[in-house]
Amino acid sequence: MALSSKKHHREESLLELERKAWQDAGLVLSTTSNEACKLFDAALTQYATWAxxxxxxxxxxxxxxxxxxxPNFTMGHVIANGLELIGTGSSVRLNKELDSAMRTMMTLSKSQPLTEREKLHVSALDMFASGQLPKACDLWEQILQSHPTDLLALKFSQDTYFYLGYHIQMRDSVARVYPFWTHDIPLSSYVKGYYSFGLMETNFFDRAEELAREALAINQTDAWSVHTIAHVNEMKAEVKKGLEFMKETETNWKNIDMLACHNYWHWALYFIEKGEYEAALTIYDNHIAPRCLSSGSMLDVVDNCSMLYRLHLE
Structure with a gap:
């Protein structure tokens, strides 16, 4: 009996571990389910790493x-609805299922005690869903002021600034929290990659490439940092360097499914710059079109249309 009791106690303490880890990071999750915390972490990690x-x-x-x-974990609804809104460009006016999911989230959030941070997450999505994207970003920034390592707030705001074309805000949002992302924090190298992209978008090309290469030295499969360098080479018209870089690193990022198609698009772009249209079309046939057909991702659809149109213009 004593042995059984000890075993039960040990399992209980293991079940507390994941919830406690979030708590220790200052990012309390209002749920009694350790499994929900683990799955929230798994979903967020895949979103943050584009894979x-x-x-x-x-x-x-x-x-x-x-x-x-x-089913009553509010932040579980927040990440699910946020990914649907931001990842697909869905509208609650046109998507009844999403509209219903948003209503469920709002009702849940009002029926249970949540932390101030969680309440702000709910409000930010409510703003986004009603088309008020800059206001949604303001709320995510409010979260980041007091919780600079809230990766969900950082990633949602980054993607929304990107959609809005707010390049300076996209850069400065990461710049403000960057010092808090010390190397011992999981996924900190990816935050380095987000920062590098914002620097590139605001024409700090050399600093952007330096940070992206630092991120890649930590994790070679960081497809977003590869993406930054692809942009830098494009902006500096260093086509030969760009082609060599994509070829040298392809095996590292080709299986990062949410971004591989777009990185191949950048690769093809260099060939169009050189007037080597058959080479660009080969990348389209082998990588862009098949990924678009298999994923149905909006980003892949955009890459597909954009590449065909650019070739058409040529």
Whole structure:
């Protein structure tokens, strides 16, 4: 009996570990389910790194299991609805399922005690869903002022600034929290990559490439940092250097499914710059079109249309 009791106690303490980790990071999650916390972490990690982990069932699989683990976990609804809104460009006016999911989230948030941070997350999505994107960003910035390592607020704001074309805000949002992302914090090298992209978008090309290469030295599969360098080479008209870089690094990023298509698009762009249209079309046939057909991702659809149109113009 004593042994059984000890075993039960040990399992209980292990179940507390994941919830406690979020708490220790100053990012309390209002749920009693440790499994929900783990799945929230798994979904957020895949979103932050632009890669579906098939062994976990990808982001969709994790979100499905997350809702099953704790249907009343407000932040579980926040990440699911936020990814739908930001990832697909869906509108609550046109998507009844999303409209219903947003209403459920709002009702849940009012029926339970949440932290101030969680309440701001709910409000930010409410703003985004009603088309008030700059106001949504203001609320995410409010979160980041007091919780600079809130990766969900940082990533949602980054993507929304990108959609808005707010390049300076996209850069400065990361710049403000960057000192807090010390190397011991999981995924800190990816934050380095986000910062590098903002620097590139505001024409600090050399500093952007330096940071992106620092990020890649930590993690070679960081496809967003590869993306920054692809942009830098394009902006500096260093076509030969760009082609060599994409070829040298391809094996590192070709399986990062949410971004691989776009990086191949950048590769093809260099060939168009050189007037080597057959080479660009080969990349389109082998990589861009198949990924667009298999993923159905809006970003991949945009890459597909854009590449065909550029070739058409040529």
């Amino acid at each position: 579906n982990n098939e062994s976990l069932g990808g982001i969709e699989g994790c979100l499905s299991k997350l809702k099953a683990a704790d």
